[in-house]
Structures are given as C-alpha cells and as structure tokens.
Amino acid sequence: xxxxxxxxxxxxxxxxxxxxxxxxxxxxxxxxxxxxxxxxxxxxxxxxxxxxxxxxxxxxxxxxxxxxxxxxxxxxxxxxxxxxxxxxxxxxxxxxxxxxxxxxxxxxxxxxxxxxxxxxxxxxxxxxxxxxxxxxxxxxxxxxxxxxxxxxxxxxxxxxxxxxxxxxxxxxxxxxxxxxxxxxxxxxxxxxx
Numbered sequence: 305x306x307x308x309x310x311x312x313x314x315x316x317x318x319x320x321x322x323x324x325x326x327x328x329x330x331x332x333x334x335x336x337x338x339x340x341x342x343x344x345x346x347x348x349x350x351x352x353x354x355x356x357x358x359x360x361x362x363x364x365x366x367x368x369x370x371x372x373x374x375x376x377x378x379x380x381x382x383x384x385x386x387x388x389x390x391x392x393x394x395x396x397x398x399x400x401x402x403x404x405x406x407x408x409x410x411x412x413x414x415x416x417x418x419x420x421x422x423x424x425x426x427x428x429x430x431x432x433x434x435x436x437x438x439x440x441x442x443x444x445x446x447x448x449x450x451x452x453x454x455x456x457x458x459x460x461x462x463x464x465x466x467x468x469x470x471x472x473x474x475x476x477x478x479x480x481x482x483x484x485x486x487x488x489x490x491x492x493x494x495x496x497x
Contacts, residue, residue: 334420341395345369345383352439367392370399371406372437380424388415397421403463406436407444411469413461422474425491434493446470446493456486468495
C-alpha cells in the first residue's frame with residue numbers, strides 16, 4: 305500500500321515537472337524566435353552591405369533586410385525587413401512598401417510587435433534620436449517629434465510629407481492580454497539634417 309502511494313506521488317511530481325517545463329518552453333518560444341531571427345537577419349544584412357541584392361535571411365524567406373534601426377543610444381539595434389505581413393513581423397520589424405524608403409522623401413513607416421522588437425517604444429520620449437542605416441551605408445538621424453495612440457479604424461498615416469519622416473507603429477496597449485485590437489502606438493520622427 306505504501307509503495308503505491310509513493311509511486312503515485314512520483315508520477316504526479318513527474319507530470320507536474322513536465323507540465324512546468326512545457327509552460328516555460330511556450331513562454332520562451334516567441335522571444336527565442338525573435339532573437340534567432342535577428343541573428344540570421346544580421347548575417348543577411350552583412351551580405352546586403354557586401355552588394356548582394358535582396359539576400360534572404362533563411363532559405364524559405366520571402367523578405368530581406370532594407371534598413372537597420374538604432375535607438376535608445378544604441379541599446380536597440382534591429383534589422384528592418386521588407387514588407388509588413390504577419391510572417392515578416394513575426395521575425396522582425398517590417399517596412400511597409402506603400403511608404404517611402406528610409407531616408408527618402410515622404411514618410412517611411414515601419415511596423416513591429418509590441419511584445420518583442422518594438423517593446424522599447426514604451427520608453428521613448430519626444431526629443432530622442434533614432435538612426436536608420438540604409439543597405440548602402442548611408443545613415444539618417446531622426447528626432448522624435450510625436451507619440452500618439454490612434455484608432456486604426458478611424459485614422460491613417462500621412463505618407464506624402466514635405467520633409468523626410470519616420471513613423472514606428474505597434475499595437476497598443478503594451479500590456480494587453482488579447483492580440484490585435486484597433487489601437488496603435490505611433491512614434492513620429494523627423495529627419496535631422
């Protein structure tokens with residue numbers, strides 16, 4: 305009788321440990337995927353800087369690096385991919401193709417997930433600098449001039465601007481438990497000449 309009780313307790317402990325490790329793995333999956341993707345994209349960025357046109361970060365990728373974003377005095381360093389599809393944003397911030405390329409005339413729009421790559425937007429402030437580096441090596445400094453929460457059902461971003469602009473967009477609120485939602489956190493920056 306006593307051995308059955310010990311055996312049952314052992315199985316229960318083993319099951320609870322397995323469940324705990326499974327939960328830890330589920331929680332670590334998305335941040336680990338985001339980190340690994342940035343590492344692979346850094347390699348693709350190096351190939352792009354070396355002259356390779358549209359280098360895929362991994363063999364099945366339908367995107368490529370278009371820029372490098374630095375913020376928070378270099379604490380944030382992200383490779384920006386071409387496109388804003390869900391597949392692209394799962395791996396890193398994406399440049400929306402309807403907007404101008406970073407450094408060009410008009411507004412360049414880059415989107416990212418609030419819980420991975422663009423979580424730093426929660427802590428930026430008006431007046432801070434953002435740096436965008438193009439594949440060719442040109443760097444552009446932007447100064448944050450606005451931070452807004454907008455309803456995506458009622459508003460849109462102005463793409464045709466007089467001066468070169470940069471808009472970083474993510475879902476809002478940052479600590480929401482449900483995915484999606486209509487609110488967007490928009491950080492607007494103007495190129496500093």
